[in-house]
Amino acid sequence: YVIDEMIAPVMFDIGERWASGTMSPVQEHVASNAIIETIARVRPLVERSTRSDLGLALCSCLGSEQHDIGARVAALVLASEGFRTTMLGANVPAADLALMIADQRPTIVAVSASANANSERLLEDLNQIARAATTAGNIRILAGGAGFRKLDHVPNVVTRFEKLQEFWQLLQSASQGPAETHD
Numbered sequence: 001y002v003i004d005e006m007i008a009p010v011m012f013d014i015g016e017r018w019a020s021g022t023m024s025p026v027q028e029h030v031a032s033n034a035i036i037e038t039i040a041r042v043r044p045l046v047e048r049s050t051r052s053d054l055g056l057a058l059c060s061c062l063g064s065e066q067h068d069i070g071a072r073v074a075a076l077v078l079a080s081e082g083f084r085t086t087m088l089g090a091n092v093p094a095a096d097l098a099l100m101i102a103d104q105r106p107t108i109v110a111v112s113a114s115a116n117a118n119s120e121r122l123l124e125d126l127n128q129i130a131r132a133a134t135t136a137g138n139i140r141i142l143a144g145g146a147g148f149r150k151l152d153h154v155p156n157v158v159t160r161f162e163k164l165q166e167f168w169q170l171l172q173s174a175s176q177g178p179a180e181t182h183d
Contacts, residue, residue: 007035007073008163008164010031010035011035011069014028014031014032015114015115019116032067032069035069036069036072039069039072039073039076042076043076043079046076046079046080047079047080052082053082053083053084054081054082054083054107055083055084055106055107055108056083056084056085056086056104056105056106056107056108057075057078057083057084057085057086057106057107057108057109057110058085058086058088058097058100058101058104058106058108058109058110059071059072059074059075059078059085059086059087059088059109059110059111059112060087060088060089060092060097060109060110060111060112061088061089061090061091061092061111061112061113062092062094062097062111062113062117062122062125062126062129063091063092063093063094063117063118063121063122063125064091064118064121065090065091065112065113065114065117065147066090066091067090067112067114068087068089068090068112069112070112070113070114070144070145071087071088071089071090071110071111071112072087073164074110074112074142074144074167075087075110077164077167077168077171078108078110078171081168081171081172083107083108083171086104086106088100094124094125094126094128094129095128097109097129097132098128098129098131098132099132101129101132101133101136101139102132102135102136105136105137105139106139107139107140108139108140108141108142108171109129109133109139109140109141109142110141110142110143110144110167111126111129111141111142111143111144111148112143112144112145112147113143113145113146113147113148114145114146114147115145115146115147115150116147117145117146117147117150119147119150119151122147122148122150122151123151123154126141126143126148126151126154126155126158127155129141130154130155130156130157130158131155133157134157139157140157140159140170141155141157141158141159142158142159142160142161142167142170143158143159143160143161144160144161144162144164144167148160149162
């Protein structure tokens with residue numbers, strides 16, 4: 001709730017102000033880094049000290065995506081729910097993520113893309129990691145961010161979400177069996 005109702009609107013405002021030129025790149029970096037530092041400070045507070053291990057979750061931004069706050073927030077939520085998380089960060093080539101999926105066989109792959117993502121390239125990258133997830137087994141791909149909303153369709157193993165409340169609900173169902181896609 002706090003992230004959807006408080007942090008997400010601030011992040012949206014920062015992006016809009018940067019895009020319109022009313023916020024300089026330096027101001028955007030300061031604001032973004034303040035959010036990243038806050039996420040890092042909150043994480044130890046939300047991780048469950050006694051929790052079941054729900055498996056590994058990889059959190060990433062595909063291709064040339066430089067904005068990784070969404071993936072960081074996803075990692076925070078995943079950790080709070082009992083997943084072991086590996087934060088891969090921004091600018092992760094799809095081929096490298098596909099190799100990591102094949103090698104690590106995570107339970108979940110959470111990917112984030114901002115509104116300025118190239119839709120064609122994003123879909124190509126998403127198809128590549130979806131093939132790796134399908135080959136590796138029952139691996140869910142959860143995709144959040146405005147970049148994924150621009151896509152007309154996504155591979156069957158990918159579930160898109162808009163708000164973190166939806167993401168959290170998808171995680172609840174992850175421990176209850178195979179994924180249903182929600183497009």
